[in-house]
Amino acid sequence: MQRPLTNNGSSAGYSLLELVTTLAVLAILVVGTIPIAQNAVKRQKEMRLREDLRMMRNAIDEFKRDTYGACPQGAVVTGNPTAVGQGGGVPADPRSRVVIDDCKIFETDNLDRYPPTLDTLVDGVRVKARGINVTGGSGLNDNTKQATELNQEKELKKVYLRELPVDPMTGKKDWKIRSSYQDKDSDNWDEINVFDVRSASDEEALNGEKYSDW
Numbered sequence: 001m002q003r004p005l006t007n008n009g010s011s012a013g014y015s016l017l018e019l020v021t022t023l024a025v026l027a028i029l030v031v032g033t034i035p036i037a038q039n040a041v042k043r044q045k046e047m048r049l050r051e052d053l054r055m056m057r058n059a060i061d062e063f064k065r066d067t068y069g070a071c072p073q074g075a076v077v078t079g080n081p082t083a084v085g086q087g088g089g090v091p092a093d094p095r096s097r098v099v100i101d102d103c104k105i106f107e108t109d110n111l112d113r114y115p116p117t118l119d120t121l122v123d124g125v126r127v128k129a130r131g132i133n134v135t136g137g138s139g140l141n142d143n144t145k146q147a148t149e150l151n152q153e154k155e156l157k158k159v160y161l162r163e164l165p166v167d168p169m170t171g172k173k174d175w176k177i178r179s180s181y182q183d184k185d186s187d188n189w190d191e192i193n194v195f196d197v198r199s200a201s202d203e204e205a206l207n208g209e210k211y212s213d214w
Contacts, residue, residue: 052165066100069130125157
């Protein structure tokens with residue numbers, strides 16, 4: 001059965017069956033794209049989580065490197081970081097250019113000297129340059145500085161994290177923490193030090209792993 005034509009020869013419209021079919025096809029397409037869009041959002045959060053974990057773990061490791069040669073037992077400040085018996089000697093790792101000089105942050109049970117809290121990485125700690133500050137005198141007249149003045153060390157503070165990131169999976173800064181004296185399955189932090197951080201989310205990632213296992 002042919003549709004009646006208008007004066008200009010075009011079709012008068014669509015039948016109800018055609019409209020229903022079209023809407024059904026559109027609905028199928030929309031429903032099919034929802035999981036794709038959801039997965040895309042989830043994948044972006046996963047990428048951000050991996051980046052946040054990498055950033056915090058790098059900060060923890062950098063803090064640990066800066067503790068080599070710092071704070072001999074019973075000291076209030078760090079000794080000469082190049083002298084044996086006053087801080088242990090300069091580590092071979094060239095990435096560590098300073099040594100932590102804030103010995104009050106280390107409790108006696110934190111023998112491994114990882115950061116005591118995550119906030120420590122954000123608040124920063126007092127540090128001093130590695131090596132001996134050897135500077136010769138520049139004369140004795142009034143217009144020049146003496147060697148003792150040049151060798152005075154300015155107090156430096158090093159920050160390891162600009163800010164504590166939000167867990168993209170929970171929307172909170174509720175990271176799970178474990179110390180160097182706990183195994184990876186420990187749920188309750190013993191508050192001795194910060195050796196590792198994990199997501200507090202128990203959800204599964206797109207690859208089937210749990211975010212808390214990353």
